[in-house]
Amino acid sequence: MRLRGKREAAATALNKQPAVHPVFILIAIIAVTVILLGLVNHFTAARIEGIREERAYRSMLAVLPAADIFTPVPYTGNKVEALYGAYSGTELLGHVAAVTAQGFGGEISMTVGVDLDGKVTGVDIVSHSETPGVGSAVTEQDFLSRFVGKSGTVTVNAGGNRIDAVTGATLSSKAVAAGVNAALSAVASLG
Amino acid sequence: MKPLGILKNGLITQNPVLMQLLGLCPALAVSTSLKNAVGMGIAVTAVLVLSNLLASLLQKPVPDKIRSLVHITVTAGLVTIADLLMRAYFPDLSASLGIYVPLIAVNCILFARAGAFASGTPPLASVLNGLFMGLGFTGILCAVSAVREILGNGTIWGVSLFGGGYPPALIMLMPAGGFLTLGFLMAAAQYAGRRNHP
Numbered sequence: 001m002r003l004r005g006k007r008e009a010a011a012t013a014l015n016k017q018p019a020v021h022p023v024f025i026l027i028a029i030i031a032v033t034v035i036l037l038g039l040v041n042h043f044t045a046a047r048i049e050g051i052r053e054e055r056a057y058r059s060m061l062a063v064l065p066a067a068d069i070f071t072p073v074p075y076t077g078n079k080v081e082a083l084y085g086a087y088s089g090t091e092l093l094g095h096v097a098a099v100t101a102q103g104f105g106g107e108i109s110m111t112v113g114v115d116l117d118g119k120v121t122g123v124d125i126v127s128h129s130e131t132p133g134v135g136s137a138v139t140e141q142d143f144l145s146r147f148v149g150k151s152g153t154v155t156v157n158a159g160g161n162r163i164d165a166v167t168g169a170t171l172s173s174k175a176v177a178a179g180v181n182a183a184l185s186a187v188a189s190l191g
Numbered sequence: 192m193k194p195l196g197i198l199k200n201g202l203i204t205q206n207p208v209l210m211q212l213l214g215l216c217p218a219l220a221v222s223t224s225l226k227n228a229v230g231m232g233i234a235v236t237a238v239l240v241l242s243n244l245l246a247s248l249l250q251k252p253v254p255d256k257i258r259s260l261v262h263i264t265v266t267a268g269l270v271t272i273a274d275l276l277m278r279a280y281f282p283d284l285s286a287s288l289g290i291y292v293p294l295i296a297v298n299c300i301l302f303a304r305a306g307a308f309a310s311g312t313p314p315l316a317s318v319l320n321g322l323f324m325g326l327g328f329t330g331i332l333c334a335v336s337a338v339r340e341i342l343g344n345g346t347i348w349g350v351s352l353f354g355g356g357y358p359p360a361l362i363m364l365m366p367a368g369g370f371l372t373l374g375f376l377m378a379a380a381q382y383a384g385r386r387n388h389p
Contacts, residue, residue, distance in 0.1 A: 022254045029249075029261050033268035040272045044279040051282045127286075132223070133343075133361040 055126070056111075060084065060096045063113030063122030067093050077189060079182040086113065094121060095187045101179035104171040105129035108138075112183035118151045123180060135172035143173065147180050154180055194319055201323025208331040208373075209380045214298050217291045218332055219369035225348045228336035229329070230284040234277065235295055236325025238269050243321035245269075247314045270296040331376065338372045339363045 060070050067086035073095065075083040080097040087093065094115040101108045106129035113121035125139040137143060146163040147154065155162045156174045165173035207213045214235075221231045245265050253261050274292045277285040285292060312320070340346055343363030345353045362368045 022257045025253060026257045026260055026264075029253075030264055033264055037268055037271055040275050044275045047279040048275070051279070055282075132364045133359060 056098070059111040059124045059126055060086070060113070062124045063111050064094055064096055064115075065122075067096075070096055073190065075186065075190075077186055080186045081109075083186060083190070092116070095190070097183035097186055098126075099179040099183050101175045101182070103128055103130050103175040104135050104169075105131060108172075108175050108179065110176065110179050112147075112180050114184060114187040118184065118188055120147045120150045120180060120184070123147050123176065125176070130169070130172045135166075135169045137166045137169055138172045138176050144176070147177075150180070151184060153184070197316060197319045198323050201320060201325075202327040202330065205324075206327040206331065206380070207324050208328055209377050214328055215373070217294060217298060218328070218335065219366060219373065221288055221291050222332050222336040222339060222369060222372075223343070223364050224287075224340045224346075225333060225336045227284070227287050228332040230281070231288055231291065232325070232329025232332050234273055234288075234292060235298065235328055236322065238266070238273055238295055239325040239328075240318055240321040241269050242266050243317040244314055247312060247317035250311075267296045331373075334376060335369065335372045339368055343368060 057070070061067070064086045067088050069087045069089075070084040071087065073083040073085050080099045082098045084096045084098075085092055086096050094113060097112045097114065099110050099112055101110065108128040108130070109126040111124045111126060113123075115121050123144040125144070128136070128139065130136050130138065143166050150161065150163070152161055154177050156165050156170065156177050163173075163177065201207075205211055208215065208218050217231065217235075221227045242262075242265060246262060249261060249265075270293060273295070274285070277288075277292060337347060340348075341352065342360045345351060345357040345359050360368075363372070
């Protein structure tokens with residue numbers, strides 16, 4: 001540091017002051033960066049949103065294939081993230097819920113379809129952080145199809161209205177069941 | 192340094208992962224499948240090349256006092272742009288890599304290169320250095336992913352190798368497997384290095 005100080009002193013002595021105060025250079029660079037970011041964001045925002053919506057739509061189609069339009073339903077509870085009415089044309093076929101449950105490794109986002117009788121039509125896992133090869137087995141239709149036709153409150157491994165957990169992934173299975181139950185109760189509360 | 196020297200430096204003698212031990216976090220986190228590794232490698236290389244180029248071009252106008260701040264700003268900006276572009280045009284890869292795309296910004300490699308190399312060198316040499324460091328990073332990532340995907344999933348690039356009967360060694364997909372694979376690769380690299388330069 002001392003050497004640098006001597007060099008700087010010598011440079012200053014030779015009248016080699018920095019032309020522009022460093023702060024202004026920093027501000028200029030930040031300004032350019034921010035403008036560039038704003039531009040890229042502007043040109044990609046629509047496409048990114050479209051991709052997100054298409055993903056959500058495909059997931060809803062997977063749980064209630066008979067429907068082709070999903071319109072949001074006003075929902076003020078806290079059990080599910082969002083509720084949608086599933087329509088084929090103008091005919092209401094059932095409801096779809098976007099639910100988040102606490103899994104073994106983090107949040108599990110899923111879509112649950114419920115028909116007009118309050119029975120599950122399908123479950124789709126959108127995202128999760130379960131252990132690969134173990135808990136991740138709950139994303140497969142082998143397990144998810146066990147929920148189809150269920151209503152009321154589903155239990156895992158024990159009880160009358162139950163589904164069997166994936167071997168070795170009881171916690172992940174229970175998390176998915178909790179999500180399904182939340183969806184069922186939210187739809188039931190619509191009356 | 193001549194281009195060939197930069198190539199050898201980036202890919203082998205100063206390989207960012209095996210020799211400099213930089214970028215280990217993303218290297219281990221995304222190297223569970225070959226596809227992810229290639230995608231991550233390309234993203235890192237692209238950002239590295241641009242980051243080095245800008246660091247070299249900004250040598251003269253930027254005073255020493257704010258050099259680090261400028262590097263951080265430029266790198267974070269580049270990575271955010273890369274992240275937005277990936278989410279718009281490569282959504283599946285972006286979803287696979289998840290949070291590790293924005294984390295490229297703090298990838299030590301970028302910092303080490305911008306600070307140590309690009310600041311004192313002309314633009315072309317900086318670009319080449321960024322390119323080969325990035326390729327070196329990608330190469331190691333691919334090697335680790337190939338091992339982990341084959342042993343831990345029975346597939347390579349998503350293609351099943353052994354049919355349904357193979358019980359995968361799941362530990363390979365978890366962090367422990369990553370460390371093991373990387374450790375063996377590093378040992379092999381050290382051994383090879385010692386044989387050539389006794």
